[in-house]
Amino acid sequence: MNYRLKFVETDGIETISDKTWLIEPISIKAKEIVREKNLILRLRGLQTYHLKKMNYGQPCTDCFDEIMSMQVDGNCTTCYNTRFIGGYYSPVSTKAFMTQTPDINTINRFGEFNPGQVIYSISAYPELF
Ligand SMILES: [Zn+2]
Secondary structure: OEEOOEEEOOOOOEEEOOOEEOOOOOOHHHHHHHHHHHHHHHHHOEEEEEOOEOOOOOEOOOOEEOOOOEEOOOOOOOOOOOOEOOOEOOOEEEEEEEOOOOOOOEEEOOEEEOOOOOOEEEOOOOOOO
């Protein structure tokens, strides 16, 4: 997972880093940004669980017709419509922030957001997928 970091000095001068990998040695400023974000997430973040959909595994025989080569039950509780038994890997727990959905189109520093959209922010660790 790589990142670009944007530094804004107190005098307004902005610097955007080259793509960087957090597992490589990073600047002390970047480390401090990550440390502060992780601290805030740990103290005030919502407990969330991320589920990764299976894309291989034992094929589901309850909803998938091999002769027709298609799913015949759209509400399968064996594979949760992934076509693989179990459907999802074990959840990964992490803390996150999520903004409220705007009532009208909104433009902020992250871009344009429409009603129904949110900003979902998590730490780089644990690495989710
Ligand atoms: Zn199924």
